[in-house]
Amino acid sequence: MTATRNALRRYPVLVALCVAALFMVVPFLIVAVNAVKSPAEYSRSGPLSVPDGLYLDGLKDFWERVDYGRKLVNSVLISGAVAVLATGLSILNAYAIGIGRIKGRTWVLAFFVLATMLPQEALVYPVYYLSKEAGLYDTRLSVIIVFTVIQAAFGTYLLSSVLGRFPREIIEAARIDGATKWQVLWRIVVPVSRPTLGVLLVFFFVWTWNEFLLPLVMLISNDNQTVSVALGVLQGQRLMDATMTNAAALLGVLPALVFFLVFQRTLTRGIAVGAVK
Numbered sequence: 001m002t003a004t005r006n007a008l009r010r011y012p013v014l015v016a017l018c019v020a021a022l023f024m025v026v027p028f029l030i031v032a033v034n035a036v037k038s039p040a041e042y043s044r045s046g047p048l049s050v051p052d053g054l055y056l057d058g059l060k061d062f063w064e065r066v067d068y069g070r071k072l073v074n075s076v077l078i079s080g081a082v083a084v085l086a087t088g089l090s091i092l093n094a095y096a097i098g099i100g101r102i103k104g105r106t107w108v109l110a111f112f113v114l115a116t117m118l119p120q121e122a123l124v125y126p127v128y129y130l131s132k133e134a135g136l137y138d139t140r141l142s143v144i145i146v147f148t149v150i151q152a153a154f155g156t157y158l159l160s161s162v163l164g165r166f167p168r169e170i171i172e173a174a175r176i177d178g179a180t181k182w183q184v185l186w187r188i189v190v191p192v193s194r195p196t197l198g199v200l201l202v203f204f205f206v207w208t209w210n211e212f213l214l215p216l217v218m219l220i221s222n223d224n225q226t227v228s229v230a231l232g233v234l235q236g237q238r239l240m241d242a243t244m245t246n247a248a249a250l251l252g253v254l255p256a257l258v259f260f261l262v263f264q265r266t267l268t269r270g271i272a273v274g275a276v277k
Helices: 002-035 039-045 057-066 068-099 105-117 120-134 140-163 168-176 181-192 194-209 213-218 227-237 242-262 264-276
Strands: none
Touching: 002 242, 039 242, 057 068, 057 242, 068 105, 068 140, 068 181, 068 194, 068 227, 068 242, 105 140, 120 140, 120 213, 140 194, 140 213, 168 181, 181 194, 194 242, 213 227, 227 242, 242 264
16 A cells, blocks of 8 residues: 555656656757748748758758857857866865865855855956956957856855765875875865766856856957857847747757756766765
8 A cells, every 4th residue: 555655646746747848848849840941831831830851951051150160169168168167166165165174164155155146247347347458358268267267156155065064084084094185185075076076067068058148248259159149149130030040049059958968877876966965
């Protein structure tokens, strides 16, 4: 009877998850289907019809119009660099706060929480002015630096709470064996925290990929723009038909989706390990 009751309790959760999955997958499928329709077929049959064949001119025209290859390289370079640098900076900060127990730890954590809550609109002018003064305006490096700091603020807050519960006995044993602080960090703390670091890496990449406001302000030249900025600027400057609009949406989200699927196991493992802890 107990097993039957547990099974009955799981069915509503399973149904809710299936419904949520449909709400997330169906819009993507509609965009993908309409991206391979011709404008005439879209006008004749509407957005919910099945295409008669593959019409790839919309994808090709959009690719050439925005120089999508260059934008893709810029987005991958910026998002990848931010993910790696922000994760590394987060673990260094969290090691000092969570394990090193620096003075004023509560105030430092409060500062990082405030940094995560600060809206990006408030950063536009200061970041613009500083990048101008430093000679970094309209460079990918400026965006990498800004988003590394922004993402590391959240990563530091999260990892500090995790490392604050790190077993002190392991660290003391390593120090008795003659391990330095750097050896404790790289040989003990980082390997144990690898699942959490993997989760942060995936999140930082996807979050940075979807950023629009600061890259729009900081990257004004066509050669340095990201995919999200190129989509927004093109929509505002030139009229596109429904097929090309869907093609633009598909090409904009597809790389981030592929990255997420590739690192899905890392993300799942990190979340499962965090739940067990």
